[in-house]
Amino acid sequence: MSDIVVAKADVVERPRSSGALAPRRLPTAASTPRIERPRAWWGEELLALFSIIVALGADLLLVRVGLDSVDEGYFVEQARRVVSGQVPYRDFDSLYTPALLYVHAAMLAVFRDSPILDVRIVGLVARLVLAGGLYVLCRPLVRPAYAALPSLYILVALDRLPLTWEPHPGWPSAALSVVAALAYARLPLTTGFRQQLLLVTIGAVAALVFALKQNAGVLLGLALVVGAAWQGIDPQRTDVTRALRRLQLLLVALVVAVVAWLLRPHASPTILAFFLIPIVSAVFAAVLPVRVSATGRGIGSWLRVLGWLGLGWTTISLPWLLPLLVAIDWNVVLLKGFVGLVNQDLLWYPPQWPSGGAWASLLGLGVGVLALVRCRRRPFLCAIVLLVVLTFAASTVLLTREAGEPILVALALAPGRASDGLGLILPVVWIVASAFLSFGSMPAPTRWWLRWMTVASALTFLTEYPRVDDTHLAWSACLPLATGTVVLASFSRALTRRWRVTGAGRFLVTTALLLVPIAVGLRNMSTRSDGLAVLGDQGGLSVQFARTTMLTDPRPVAGMIVSADQANTLVDAARFVAANTALGEAIFVFPTSPLVYVLADRPNPTRFDHLFPDAASPAEVDRVIAILDALPVRIVMVSETDLAFWGPPEGNAPLEAYLAGKYHQIGQFSEYRVLRRN
């Protein structure tokens, strides 16, 4: 199966005083981990790339399917505000750094057809860069089939379209984080000016990531800073001066302290373990093996790397940060979200861990298949293991079957249901395994790659906090997945060689190792088709598709295909609002369905497109009430589902009381209620 083959580095000794950026060896293609490319792999390479293209093509085919009133509405409405001349933070509240808003706004300004399609195209381009970047990142270490796995896992097992397109900064920031990690991994191949240029580029890419999504940018920056300190950019130099060693240990303490502080609001043993175990593993992998030597890498070399990275970061950040500060009259309090000074409780989404025991059955199936391969020459043991495997298969179905569900449907859905919660744990497993793997016997460039990726994976995985859910996993787990595929390839190769497995046995080993990711993918396929298709049992397993409608109006969604249910509720409600208001008349949508502003083509007079409980301070809620009163806003739309989702009104209680007292209902479209001022 997979082979991690590394050519020997071509090392040329140079004087120790030359510094980290000075050429210490002649870079050649053999200086970094690479894999032999026998001719037979061209077919596999084409097949791997073809699979990624098919997955992206399927996304493209679905570009007109579905609407998401909450998240998609949020980004489209904010882009419309930018197009109309409003400035984020000054004129409207935004949860993220502004780059994506301006990218979306540019798309809206250039293509005046459908704002929904515009933002989806941006998301598709980000997915393309992400998938391609991951493939290129992994390809030097593993064979094509394995290199394609991270991209396919994200596109198939984590992406939720068309249920929700999530035109979220997570997509482009994850794509650029992969580009930065890839560029960093190429540093050993360069010297002198080219290396400096590459470092500046990496700094610039990190700045772009920050401009898209602040926490992703900060954590990527942190990974670059500590990565450069802990193992430098030269795979051949593992010794450091005593001063740099002290600095390394100081950075370890600093990183652990910062992470603990970040997690403080929701610190529990499981949450701390979930995020700190990868960090501690990365620290062990990158810091523990370092040797202290008087002639080793010094602090100066680290500072020089930081200098070039900082130059790139500044070149990109200052040109947008300064004009923004001027536009908001240097009221830096409006930008407090840039440095994480937000109420974490608002954003906190606790992880849903595996429960109910079906997860154990699924893992048991995987381990059981491995044991079957291991025992294949011992018939008695093999029979026992086969019995255990069958027991696991049966218990997976029994533990996940819902009351009255046809057995065929239960069988088809069992693996996906059993994987519930396991997807969250996979990245942690990959990071820890990668750290351990880096202690094995391997050439220096491969070890350097693994340790850099372990550090970068552990730190960028922190973007999963505070919303520890599957949606954010698509963006936080990109680098852990890249390290994971190297671990998988290595483990698969080790097992097949050790157990002397050939033919079907190899296939079984690979399947067993991939069982959980495959099950996570099956679960996601079921989730993303929610509302559009459902499995049924009519004399055999069948897929029943929901009735859909191609919309002809309103203009922003003309040509979109939505379920009849969505057409009769969200779209009809927006049409009703438009029919009962004048062009340009302000409306108010509460609490979190801003797509209605877009569909009805009516402006939002308040700062808030999402006004979930405690999103606004008491003073800001009073200001919203004052605006509704002063204009006055005649039509308000309320989503019952959103109210129920966000729970008790908390800080929004005065606003809810105001709306209930001053408005009465004039129309209801399932969950959407349209109110008119008394």
Added chain:
Amino acid sequence: LPFDNFTLYTCAVLGDHAYRRDGRASTAEVWEYVGLGVVLLVLLAVSVANLTESRFWQTDDRPHAPWCRPGEVPRFQFGFADIARAIGTEAGSPTECEHGDDSSGNTLQATTTGVAIYYWCTNTSTFNRGQDHWMLTPAGVEHWTGSEQWPRPLPIVRAPDLRQLCPT
């Protein structure tokens, strides 16, 4: 370093040299079988423990009337009990447990002769049987026939609530 032993073990397990040429199991091989066996046993124990507690085995053969929880039987309660007592056999016997109506926020309960409705906004219990309608007011039971529309508007007693709007 604490990892040295681990690394040595990993190399031993993953390396080809763990195999003995005479075909007999080496120490590492035995540990491998033991390790796989222990993992399988632990996972099997977790699965079986959950199977025994699974709802799959907990069959409740008793028939459940609509909207009733296991063990609950349909009966009149609170305002429905008061109005049923007041109008006597006209109310019939409940065929389901009382339950909320998502669209209106009111509470409903079907009977053998009609349906009892509790109006949340006015705190009023009513009973409808075809053209006959009854409502329970502080002054006693009022009866009217024809439209389900109340003979006179009743005051709204609830404070304004966006999550359960009352008609104005």
